[in-house]
Amino acid sequence: MTTAEAVPAAVLATPAAYKDPEALYAALAAARRDDPVSLVEVEGYTPFWAVTRYADIIKVERAAKTFTNSPRPVLMTAEQDRLQQQVGIDTLIHMDGAKHRQYRAIGVNWFKPSALAQLQEQVNALAKRFVDKLAAAGGECDFVQTVGVDYPLYVIMSLLGIPEDDFAFMLKLTQELVGNDDPELQRGTSDEENMMAMLDMFAYFQKLTENRRANPTDDLASAIANATVDGAPLDDIQTVSYYAIVATAGHDTTSSSITGGLQALIENPDQLAKLRDNPDLMPTAVEEMIRWVTPVKEFMRTAAEDTELHGKTIKAGDAVLLSYVSANRDEDAFDDPFAFNIEREPNKHLAFGHGLHFCLGAPLARMEIAAFFTELLSRLDHIELAGEPQLTATTFVGGLKHLPIRYSLR
Structure with missing residues (x-):
């Protein structure tokens, strides 16, 4: 068994470590400097190699035949791995090669520029709706709970075609799924209880699926339910897995980017003023928010053959x-990586991954973030923290769970 003191990269298997960014970044900087491809052996987890440098991660991502997504694309405890294999989850992030390309094609048209252009007006309207909600909150609120978790949820659920009456239920499930390491968000204290959220x-x-097959519509849920691969319809596990990855990846990652992006602007008032005065900087500001937050902390790969990486x-x-999260603070990849700079160019961050598994919904996430901050900053007079921000305990997807703010809006 190793500890964070003996192997700095062991923090990557410590959910609570992500609640303390300063300590986390210090440990990862030590890993990049001293042992960038390090073997981590922590009780309860299958041993793994932690790759912490940007350049090495790029090498792994590009070698898709040598490093496969299956059978475990996400870091989990050994017991959680066992339970997931029993359920038989088979999402896009579990797939490799031709199978991945075939299943990715089911949803790809929904995230193309032409499709998103048709969605822009609806996203803008939702951004205004939630800034109006912020204004109605009376000048002080927990931004995460008042706006941050709901705005991206409404976008992705609307795209799927899920009725608004079910949004609260879906929010609860997505938070339980990605927050199963956090005592405030998890379903229960056992792996079995937390697996019930997936079920x-x-x-x-x-x-x-049954509804959309009986009554097809023009939403993404219908496209998934009625899709075929090699002439055969998707089975129950395949359809449900597809919905699950769209619902969770399309909500929690964007929520974390928006809430963490707002915190970064508040804590860097010069950058906030610059963006408010220069709306044309929004595209680069959005990329910097995503890099800064890095809502997806890691993905796993499995070596398909003996290979060497950084001398190991x-x-x-x-x-x-x-x-x-380590790669996006790599001093060899970014100038002054610990500075929040809305004009950063180039900004080839890895928050959306790289290569064949680059995030399908990245264009929609960018659109949502830009729409929200465009609406907010056009009406914002003043904003400041009104308490201590709190981060989620996680090893996979996460960000702020509380952001108390005080503000005035026009």
């Missing part, structure tokens, strides 16, 4: 963790 989501989406021999079958 509840499966049950909901099975009913949705990785055996076939070994698990490999790609630490995006």
Whole structure:
């Protein structure tokens, strides 16, 4: 067994470490400097190689045949791995090669520029709706709970075609799924209890599939329910897995980017003033917010054959963790990486991954973030923190769970 003191990269298997960014970044900087591809052995987890440098992560992402997504694309405890394999979850992030390309094609048209152009007006209207909600809150609120979790949820659920009456239920499930390491968000204290959130989501989406097959519509849920691969319809696990990845990846990541982006602007008032005075900087500001937050902390790969990376021999079958949160603060990849700079160019961050598995919904996430901050900053007179921000305990997806703010809006 190793500890964070002996192997700095062991923090990557410590959910609570992500609640203390200063300590986390210090440990990861030490890993990049001293042992950028390090073997981590922590009780309760299958041993894994932690890859912490930007350049090495790029090498792994580009070698898709050597480093596969299956069978475990996300860091989990050994017991959680066992339970997920029992359920048989099979999402896009579990797939490799031709299978991944075939299933990715089911949703790709919904995120193309032409499709998003048609969605822009609806996203703008939702951004205004939630800034109006912020104004109605009376000048002080917990931004995460008042706006941050709901705005991106409304966008992705609307795209799927889920009725608004079900949004609160879906929010609860997505937070339980990605927040199962956080005592405030998790379903329960056991792996079995937390797995029930996934089963509840499966049950909901099975009913949705039946409905869309009987009564096809023009939403993404209908496209998934009625899709075929090699001439055959998707089975229950495949359809539900597709819905689940869209619902969770399309909500929690964007929520974290918006809430963390607002915190960064508040704590860097010169950058806030610059963006408010120069709306044309919004595209680069959005990329910097995403880099700064890095809502997806890691993905896992499995070596398909013996290989070498940064002088270390990785055996076939070994698990490999790609630490995006480390790569996006890599001093060799970014000038002054610990500075929040809305004019940063180039900004080739890895928050959306890289290569074949680059995030399908990245264009929509960018659109949502830009629409929200365009609306907010056009009406903002003053904003400041009104308490201590609190981050989620996680090893996968996460960001702020509380952001108390005080503000005045026009």
